[in-house]
Amino acid sequence: MxxxxxxxxxxxxxxxxxxxxxxxxxxxxxxxxxxxxxxxxxxxxxxxxxxxxxxxxxxxxxxxxxxxxxxxxxxxxxxxxxxxxxxxxxxxxxxVPTEVPDYLCCNITLDIFRDPVITPSGITYERAVILDHLEKVGKFDPVTRQPLRKSQLVPNLAIKEAVHAFLDKHGWAYGTD
CATH class of the missing domain: 1.10.287 (Helix Hairpins)
Known part of the structure; x- marks a missing residue:
């Protein structure tokens, strides 16, 4: 995928x-x-x-x-x-469907991550969502309010792997979007 x-x-x-x-x-x-x-x-x-x-x-x-x-x-x-x-x-x-753990979900959309990126402050967001925020709202982290540039976003591979492991075990979560 x-x-x-x-x-x-x-x-x-x-x-x-x-x-x-x-x-x-x-x-x-x-x-x-x-x-x-x-x-x-x-x-x-x-x-x-x-x-x-x-x-x-x-x-x-x-x-x-x-x-x-x-x-x-x-x-x-x-x-x-x-x-x-x-x-x-x-x-x-x-x-049996349950709730998706919070750490596997974006802080803004609350949807399960697809392409997680981490900011210098350590907060993970969905890439498209944080990019949209930076473009339309302002060049700052929505949680910490610290200045943030697109170039500072780094793929969060650990969360991405955790999401894939969760989805492999709980296929029902594909239907939560």
């Missing part, structure tokens, strides 16, 4: 083509995640049902062989079913 964005950026980092590329790529990534998530959900549900059936069948066999400990066997089966439900709930958590 970075390659396409870098190619589209060309000489103008605020180019509309960047936004268009991002929208197309993020939609494709979201649809891919949605498809995979639905399949995982069906697979997990089928596996859960098979495990529950197996536990219940084992419980039925155990009851027919045990005399006098029916309450203990029922409690044991119930506890196992509860534990099984918890395991499958945790397995499904990766596909």
């Amino acid at each position: 970075d390659g396409a964005l870098d190619l589209g950026r060309g000489a103008n980092p605020k180019s509309y083509i960047i936004e268009e590329i991002w929208q197309k790529l993020s939609k494709a990534k979201y649809l891919e995640w949605d498809h995979d998530s639905t399949k995982r959900s069906w697979d997990l549900q089928s596996l859960k049902e098979a495990c529950e059936t197996a536990l219940k069948e084992k419980h039925t066999r155990d009851i027919s062989q045990i005399e006098g400990f029916l309450d203990e066997a029922a409690n044991s089966c119930s506890a196992r079913l509860d534990a099984l439900g918890e395991v499958f709930r945790k397995a499904a958590e990766a596909d």
Whole structure:
């Protein structure tokens, strides 16, 4: 995805083509995640049902062989079913949308970073947004109010990698824009 964005950026980092590329790529990534998530959900549900059936069948066999400990066997089966439900709930958590961590979002737009840049004061912004601010509002950092020039902006590769790692693990976040 970075390659396409870098190619589209060309000489103008605020180019509309960047936004268009991002929208197309993020939609494709979201649809891919949605498809995979639905399949995982069906697979997990089928596996859960098979495990529950197996536990219940084992419980039925155990009851027919045990005399006098029916309450203990029922409690044991119930506890196992509860534990099984918890395991499958945790397995499904990766596909449940939550909030994107603040450190992965621009201070101005609150959207997840696409092309983060860091200022000398250590604040990270979305490149196109801070460039727009410098051009239209003034040559200063919007948070610290310190003088700021375009040449002082440096790509924040650590945040960029963190965003990619987050998106790889949480594909639902592609649909948050």
